[in-house]
Amino acid sequence: MKNKDIKPGDKVRFLNDVGGGEVTRIDGKTIYVIDEIGFEVPVPVSEVVVVERKNENVSEKSGDSILTPNEDNAINTSHSEAIEDESPYIDPHHDDLNPRIYLAFTSENINSGDQKVDFYMVNDSNYFCYYLIAETGDDGLARGLFSGTLQPNTKEFLEQFSTTKMDVSWHVQLILHRKDKPSRLFDPVNELVKIKAYRFYRDNAYKDNDFFDYKAVLIPVIKSEFERRLENLSKKKTQRIIKEKEASNEKKITAKKQNRPEIIEVDLHIHELLDNTSGLTSAEILKIQLDKFHAVMEEHQKLKGQKIVFIHGIGNGTLKHEVRRQLNTRYKKHSFQDASFREYGYGATLVII
Known part of the structure; x- marks a missing residue:
C-alpha cells in the first residue's frame, strides 16, 4: 500500500502526549517538531498524526491513521x-x-x-x-x-x-x-x-x-478474487479425490456382490441363537429373536437385490407377526413374501432388499 510522506512544514499532533507542532526535519524514523514554545522535540514517526499538510488548504485529520515516511x-x-x-x-x-x-x-x-x-x-x-x-x-x-x-x-x-x-x-x-x-x-x-x-x-x-x-x-x-479462485481449485481437487475414492469403493462393492450368496438364510429359532434358554421369559426370548432380525437387516439393507430368508417357524405366530410388522413399518422400502413352501413350509419369510 502506498502512503504519503511526512515532510518538513507539515503540522502534526502528538499521539501519546499533549500538543504538537511543525515538522522541521526528518532523520530516519525520527522527526523533529517545533512545539508551541519554540523547542525542537525529537519524536518517533509512529507517535504523531498529520493534521495539516504544507501548502495544502485542506487539513487531513485522523484519529487513527498515522502517516509515515516509509x-x-x-x-x-x-x-x-x-x-x-x-x-x-x-x-x-x-x-x-x-x-x-x-x-x-x-x-x-x-x-x-x-x-x-x-x-x-x-x-x-x-x-x-x-x-x-x-x-x-x-x-x-x-x-x-x-x-x-x-x-x-x-x-x-x-x-x-x-x-x-x-x-x-x-x-x-x-x-x-x-x-x-x-x-x-x-x-x-x-x-x-x-x-x-x-x-x-x-x-x-x-x-x-x-x-x-x-x-x-x-x-x-x-478473500481476493485470486484467493477465491485458488480456494475453488482446491475444492475441485478435493471433490475429484472424493469421487475417485467413491468410484474405488463402488468397484469393491461390486466385487463383493459377485461373491455374495444368492440367498441368505437366518434361523430365528431361539435354540439356534442361544445354547441355554432356561430362566428366560417369552418376552425376553422374543426380544433376542427380533434383535437378531434387526442386526441382519441393518447389515444387508444396502445390498440391493439381496434375498434373505428369515425362518421363524409357525408356533403361535407371534414371531412371524412381529417380523412382518417391522417389515411393514421400519423396513417398508424392501419387499417381502412367504418363502418357498416346498423348502420352508409356512414358517419362513423371504425379504428382497
Whole structure:
C-alpha cells in the first residue's frame, strides 16, 4: 500500500502526549517538531498524526491513521479515542471492488517456548469497517470477544495471547461502508476462521508485509478474487479425490456382490441363537429373536437385490407377526413374501432388499 510522506512544514499532533507542532526535519524514523514554545522535540514517526499538510488548504485529520515516511508502515494503529467523524486517509491506489480485512498476529519472541502474539485487526481498504469477533460455546450460543469500528487504512491492537491457547474457531462478522462518497454496497461478511496454534511455530509462518515494520501472520477475512479462485481449485481437487475414492469403493462393492450368496438364510429359532434358554421369559426370548432380525437387516439393507430368508417357524405366530410388522413399518422400502413352501413350509419369510 502506498502512503504519503511526512515532510518538513507539515503540522502534526502528538499521539501519546499533549500538543504538537511543525515538522522541521526528518532523520530516519525520527522527526523533529517545533512545539508551541519554540523547542525542537525529537519524536518517533509512529507517535504523531498529520493534521495539516504544507501548502495544502485542506487539513487531513485522523484519529487513527498515522502517516509515515516509509511504505512498510502504511497502515497504522487505530486508537480508541478516534471518532468516525474525523476525516480518514483515503488511498487512491486501492481497488475499491476488493477491500481487504485481515486478522494479524505479530511476536517479538518467535520460536521461543512461551511465545506471545499480539493480535491486530487490519483494515486495508478505503471503507469504514464495523467488526464483531465471537466464539461459540458448547451450548451453541455466541459470545462476543471483540467488536468495534476500524477507520479506513488503519490497524488496531486488540489483545495479546499465548500461542498455546490459539487453537480457536472465531466467527468474524464485518459490515463495510464509505463515508466520503457513494460506493458499492457489500453484503455483510460472516466467516468462520479456524486458527491452529502450531502454525505460529513454523519457520515461514511470519512474513514481511505492508502493515508492520516486522514480520506477521496475516489471515484474510475477505478473500481476493485470486484467493477465491485458488480456494475453488482446491475444492475441485478435493471433490475429484472424493469421487475417485467413491468410484474405488463402488468397484469393491461390486466385487463383493459377485461373491455374495444368492440367498441368505437366518434361523430365528431361539435354540439356534442361544445354547441355554432356561430362566428366560417369552418376552425376553422374543426380544433376542427380533434383535437378531434387526442386526441382519441393518447389515444387508444396502445390498440391493439381496434375498434373505428369515425362518421363524409357525408356533403361535407371534414371531412371524412381529417380523412382518417391522417389515411393514421400519423396513417398508424392501419387499417381502412367504418363502418357498416346498423348502420352508409356512414358517419362513423371504425379504428382497
